[in-house]
Amino acid sequence: MNLEENFQQKVDDEIKIEPKDWMPEKYRQTLIRQISQHAHSEIVGMLPEGNWITRAPSLRRKAILIAKVQDEAGHGLYLYSAAETLGISRDEMYDQLHTGKAKYSSIFNYPTLTWADIGAIGWLVDGAAILNQIPLCRTSFGPYARAMVRVCKEESFHQRQGFELLLTLSQGTEAQKKMCQDAINRWWWPSLMMFGPNDDASPHTAQSMKWKIKRFTNDELRQKFIDMIAEQVKVLNMTLPDDELKWNEERKHYDFGKINWEEFWQVVGGNGPCNKQRLDARKNAWADGEWVREAATAYAEKKLAKQTTNAA
Amino acid sequence: MITIRKFYYGDYGESKLDSSSDNETSSSPSGVGGEWPLWEVFIRSKQGLDHKHAGSLHAADATMAIENARDVYTRRMEGISIWVVESKHIHASNPDDADALYDPANDKAYRHPTFYNLPDAVKHM
Ligand SMILES: [Fe+2]
Ligand SMILES: [Fe+2]
Numbered sequence: 001m002n003l004e005e006n007f008q009q010k011v012d013d014e015i016k017i018e019p020k021d022w023m024p025e026k027y028r029q030t031l032i033r034q035i036s037q038h039a040h041s042e043i044v045g046m047l048p049e050g051n052w053i054t055r056a057p058s059l060r061r062k063a064i065l066i067a068k069v070q071d072e073a074g075h076g077l078y079l080y081s082a083a084e085t086l087g088i089s090r091d092e093m094y095d096q097l098h099t100g101k102a103k104y105s106s107i108f109n110y111p112t113l114t115w116a117d118i119g120a121i122g123w124l125v126d127g128a129a130i131l132n133q134i135p136l137c138r139t140s141f142g143p144y145a146r147a148m149v150r151v152c153k154e155e156s157f158h159q160r161q162g163f164e165l166l167l168t169l170s171q172g173t174e175a176q177k178k179m180c181q182d183a184i185n186r187w188w189w190p191s192l193m194m195f196g197p198n199d200d201a202s203p204h205t206a207q208s209m210k211w212k213i214k215r216f217t218n219d220e221l222r223q224k225f226i227d228m229i230a231e232q233v234k235v236l237n238m239t240l241p242d243d244e245l246k247w248n249e250e251r252k253h254y255d256f257g258k259i260n261w262e263e264f265w266q267v268v269g270g271n272g273p274c275n276k277q278r279l280d281a282r283k284n285a286w287a288d289g290e291w292v293r294e295a296a297t298a299y300a301e302k303k304l305a306k307q308t309t310n311a312a
Numbered sequence: 313m314i315t316i317r318k319f320y321y322g323d324y325g326e327s328k329l330d331s332s333s334d335n336e337t338s339s340s341p342s343g344v345g346g347e348w349p350l351w352e353v354f355i356r357s358k359q360g361l362d363h364k365h366a367g368s369l370h371a372a373d374a375t376m377a378i379e380n381a382r383d384v385y386t387r388r389m390e391g392i393s394i395w396v397v398e399s400k401h402i403h404a405s406n407p408d409d410a411d412a413l414y415d416p417a418n419d420k421a422y423r424h425p426t427f428y429n430l431p432d433a434v435k436h437m
Pocket of ligand 2: 072126158
C-alpha cells in the first residue's frame with residue numbers, strides 16, 4: 001500500500017488524521033482553506049452583532065449578547081489554532097483575510113438594521129451554522145474535529161437566545177411584531193445561501209466527501225434546515241418569505257422557491273451591502289493593535305532579561 | 313534504532329523545525345516572524361483529575377497565556393487549574409516510528425492479567 005492508499009484506508013476506517021501524519025498535499029490545502037475561512041467567519045461574524053451591544057434593550061439582553069459575541073471570538077481562536085497545525089501561521093491567515101485572498105461567510109456582509117436582526121441572526125444564522133458544524137465534529141482531521149466539538153457545545157445557546165428574543169418580540173406590540181417579521185424576511189434567503197451552491201455547482205464536494213472533510217452535501221444540509229425552520233416559524237406566528245414553501249408529502253420534505261444565486265455570487269465577489277465596511281473594520285483593528293502587540297513583546301523581553309540577570 | 317525527533321505540537325514542516333532548535337536556546341520571547349509565541353494549554357477540569365490538553369493560543373508571555381487561556385477555555389467552568397507551556401518546548405515521538413515504538417508491546421501478552429489461567433475456586437484475584 002502506498003502512502004496515499006494508506007491515508008485513504010485510515011480515513012475509511014474512521015481513524016483520525018493528526019497533524020504529523022502523512023497526508024496528500026491537496027488534503028492539507030483544502031483543510032487550510034476551509035478551516036481558515038471558517039475562522040475568519042467567526043471573527044467577522046462578531047461585527048454585525050457587536051453593532052447592537054451598546055443598544056441592547058435591557059441589561060439581560062446585553063449580557064447575553066456580549067457572552068455570545070465573546071463565544072464567537074473563542075470559536076475563531078479554536079479554528080485558527082487548528083489551521084496552524086497544518087503549517088500556516090496566524091499572521092499569514094490574517095494577511096489572506098485582509099488582502100481579500102481568503103473569504104468568510106458572505107452572510108456577514110448584510111447589515112443589522114434593527115434589534116430584531118439580533119434574534120434573526122441567532123435563530124437563522126447560528127441555526128444554519130450549527131447544522132454545518134455538527135457533522136464536522138466527526139471530520140477526518142483530528143484538530144479540526146476537536147475544535148468543532150468545543151464550538152458545538154457553546155453554539156446551542158446562541159440559537160436558543162435568538163429564538164427567545166424573536167418570541168418576545170412576536171408577543172409584543174404591533175410595531176415589535178412588524179420588526180420581527182421584517183428581520184425574518186431579510187435574513188431568510190441569505191441564511192439558505194450559507195450552505196453554499198447547489199451540489200451540481202459544487203465541484204469539490206465529491207473529493208471532500210471521500211476524504212470525510214465533509215459529511216453531507218450542501219443541498220442535504222439546506223433541506224434539513226428548511227424542514228426545521230418551517231416548523232419553528234409557526235411557534236413565532238410569523239411566516240417565511242417564500243410563496244412556494246410547502247410540505248411535500250411524497251418527499252417528506254418542504255419544497256421551496258428558487259434561491260437567487262446571482263445575489264450570492266455578487267456578495268461573495270465583494271459587492272454585498274457591507275463587504276467594505278466589514279473588511280475595513282478588521283484591517284483597522286489589526287493596524288490599531290500593532291503597538292499593543294509590540295508593547296507586549298517588549299515587556300515580555302524586558303521581564304525575561306530581568307529574570308536572567310537575577311538568576312545569574 | 314529509535315530516534316525521538318523534536319517537533320512543534322503542530323506540524324510546522326521540517327524547514328521551520330530546524331530554525332526552532334536555535335529558538336529554543338535563545339532567550340527571545342517572540343515567535344515565528346514577530347508573532348507572539350504559541351502556547352499549549354492544559355486544563356484540570358476538577359480536583360483529582362489530570363491536566364488535559366485543551367488547545368493552543370498565542371501570547372507574549374506566560375502570564376498573558378494563562379489569562380487568555382482562562383478567557384477562551386474556561387468560560388463555562390471547564391477548569392479549576394491551568395498549565396501553559398510554550399509549544400516549542402513540546403517534544404513528540406514521530407508517527408513514522410510508531411511500529412518500532414509500540415509493536416513490541418503486542419507480543420507480551422503476559423503483561424496482562426488475562427494471560428493467566430487460574431481455577432475458578434480462586435476468588436478475589
Ligand atoms: Fe460560532
Ligand atoms: Fe454562534
